[in-house]
Amino acid sequence: MELSSPFLPEDLPWLEIAIAIVGVILTYVVVRSTILREDDEAPADYTVPLPEQCKPGWSGTISENPSIKIPRSSAIQCYNPATGQLLGQVNPATPDGIDRAVARAADAQREWATTTFKQRRKVLRTMLKFILDNQEDIATVACLDSGKTKVDAMLGEILVTIEKLKWTIQHGEKALRPERRPTNFLMMYKHNEVRWEPLGVLAACENIKLTSTNSYPFHNALSPIISTLFTGSAILVKSSEQTAFSAAYFTSIARNALSACGHSQNLVQSLVCWPQTANHLTSHPGISHITFIGSRPVAHTVCASAAKALIPVCVELGGKDPAVVLDSVSDYDLEHKVVPILMKGIFTSSGQNCIGIERIIACPGSYDRLIPLLEKQIRSLRQGSSIPSQTEKSIHNNNTNNIDIGAMISPTSFPHLTSLIQSALSQGATLHAGTGKQHIHPIHPHGHYFSPTFLSAITPSMPIATTELFAPICLLQRAASPSHAIEIANFTPYALGASVFGNASSDKETIDMCVQNIKAGMVSVNDFGAYYAVGLPFGGRGGSG
Numbered sequence: 432m433e434l435s436s437p438f439l440p441e442d443l444p445w446l447e448i449a450i451a452i453v454g455v456i457l458t459y460v461v462v463r464s465t466i467l468r469e470d471d472e473a474p475a476d477y478t479v480p481l482p483e484q485c486k487p488g489w490s491g492t493i494s495e496n497p498s499i500k501i502p503r504s505s506a507i508q509c510y511n512p513a514t515g516q517l518l519g520q521v522n523p524a525t526p527d528g529i530d531r532a533v534a535r536a537a538d539a540q541r542e543w544a545t546t547t548f549k550q551r552r553k554v555l556r557t558m559l560k561f562i563l564d565n566q567e568d569i570a571t572v573a574c575l576d577s578g579k580t581k582v583d584a585m586l587g588e589i590l591v592t593i594e595k596l597k598w599t600i601q602h603g604e605k606a607l608r609p610e611r612r613p614t615n616f617l618m619m620y621k622h623n624e625v626r627w628e629p630l631g632v633l634a635a636c637e638n639i640k641l642t643s644t645n646s647y648p649f650h651n652a653l654s655p656i657i658s659t660l661f662t663g664s665a666i667l668v669k670s671s672e673q674t675a676f677s678a679a680y681f682t683s684i685a686r687n688a689l690s691a692c693g694h695s696q697n698l699v700q701s702l703v704c705w706p707q708t709a710n711h712l713t714s715h716p717g718i719s720h721i722t723f724i725g726s727r728p729v730a731h732t733v734c735a736s737a738a739k740a741l742i743p744v745c746v747e748l749g750g751k752d753p754a755v756v757l758d759s760v761s762d763y764d765l766e767h768k769v770v771p772i773l774m775k776g777i778f779t780s781s782g783q784n785c786i787g788i789e790r791i792i793a794c795p796g797s798y799d800r801l802i803p804l805l806e807k808q809i810r811s812l813r814q815g816s817s818i819p820s821q822t823e824k825s826i827h828n829n830n831t832n833n834i835d836i837g838a839m840i841s842p843t844s845f846p847h848l849t850s851l852i853q854s855a856l857s858q859g860a861t862l863h864a865g866t867g868k869q870h871i872h873p874i875h876p877h878g879h880y881f882s883p884t885f886l887s888a889i890t891p892s893m894p895i896a897t898t899e900l901f902a903p904i905c906l907l908q909r910a911a912s913p914s915h916a917i918e919i920a921n922f923t924p925y926a927l928g929a930s931v932f933g934n935a936s937s938d939k940e941t942i943d944m945c946v947q948n949i950k951a952g953m954v955s956v957n958d959f960g961a962y963y964a965v966g967l968p969f970g971g972r973g974g975s976g
Contacts, residue, residue: 472553474560477691479683485571491516509676512578513816513838515877521675524702526711532700533717536632539697540665544629548604551661557688559596573649574817576677578838581817583780588649598966603661629663631719636669646783648674652681665698675703714739746976749785750927753920757933758796769932770804776959781839782903786928791907792916798909809864809885842879845869851895860886897923917948926950927971
């Protein structure tokens with residue numbers, strides 16, 4: 432697959448292509464040579480049947496009003512958000528079904544807890560090899576179910592999952608070794624040690640309410656599975672109703688890897704259910720720990736439910752991530768380095784990214800320089816489906832890699848987004864690009880597209896400045912100074928990720944001041960989301976969980 436992007440100037444497309452190709456090749460070589468080694472931990476071969484909908488030539492019925500709800504039925508309707516094509520139906524789990532899944536996982540976990548790190552690494556190596564060998568198919572499944580582009584799927588789903596597998600294989604055992612702890616004079620004859628033991632059966636819940644979405648169905652399913660299996664536990668993965676189509680295929684990658692290595696598939700259970708049934712899972716006495724990805728209001732519901740059984744919960748609740756642009760950035764760097772990164776941070780997965788850039792906070796010398804650069808790039812964005820129809824192939828001469836931004840996974844938020852934009856405009860914001868409304872695609876009129884929109888003159892008092900948008904909307908705010916930029920950055924209740932852009936040589940002190948004082952769990956310098964691809968801890972503060 433060719434990697435293309437409009438985010439670099441037209442005279443430098445070869446640079447991004449070259450970097451991408453070299454990076455993929457080096458990653459492949461390193462993983463093959465150091466991770467997939469030939470010994471008793473060598474990966475086993477196995478297969479996972481590819482859904483018929485992902486095979487060449489498939490063409491599904493297009494719904495004029497696609498929805499996951501089916502009148503007079505409890506089944507979940509799956510469809511492609513980019514086209515409206517129906518993908519099939521999934522029967523939701525019932526309370527009895529959840530009970531059986533927990534019991535199966537608990538039975539399998541008792542034996543799995545006795546396995547060695549070497550046996551667990553073999554399973555992860557087996558999964559890693561499968562993902563490397565089948566990444567195009569995995570990306571296709573993710574695109575069909577979420578409406579994203581192939582590039583977004585390769586980078587945001589597959590690359591980060593490979594990195595987590597690689598890190599766990601290389602460093603997982605060291606992180607879980609028993610730890611010696613110091614003693615005191617009274618107990619000097621004692622040996623103190625902390626041992627890490629399997630928890631039992633865990634649950635990973637993704638976006639339990641219909642008002643939430645899961646824009647990373649592959650990574651959000653595989654990531655908790657990787658950690659859970661390596662620590663000797665079993666897991667129930669509760670996928671979002673919006674991505675029910677891909678849930679079984681993605682979890683089968685882990686389940687089949689287990690069976691290929693001689694272990695029980697029941698260690699990984701996959702289920703999808705409606706919100707009214709989810710409380711049965713989140714309060715189940717057989718669950719030892721819950722991880723939840725979603726919105727703050729839903730997190731309160733999950734935590735309250737888990738409290739009934741005193742189940743510990745780890746939540747990741749999104750953010751309103753700022754990108755601070757200092758005046759020390761040169762004109763050249765601003766156009767050729769900073770703006771391309773800002774574009775990726777804002778519009779990756781159509782803005783449906785918990786660590787996506789939601790606010791650009793520019794100091795006076797950068798603010799006016801940014802407006803024409805961003806306006807040009809945003810106006811040139813091309814929306815569409817990465818799984819093109821015959822009409823698209825004809826229009827684009829079979830070049831299927833010319834889509835910059837995909838669809839949104841659900842249209843539920845469209846009226847609210849439009850209302851926020853109109854409110855900002857009425858309070859003095861300026862619209863530079865886009866319509867601030869739903870976009871009716873000329874080829875896919877039943878897809879869920881929102882016009883890529885650019886607003887400047889955003890002030891902290893505007894609701895749009897503090898509300899998580901999760902959409903392809905670029906907001907530009909003016910700061911009077913670096914200190915003021917920090918104040919604006921910390922104005923929202925969220926504190927997940929952040930970025931700071933400046934001259935690392937001449938303005939290091941100011942950059943360090945921003946990094947130190949911006950309230951966030953993670954900060955990138957002259958980059959976006961870099962911490963996510965190098966095995967660093969992931970998490971936020973305050974309203975971000």
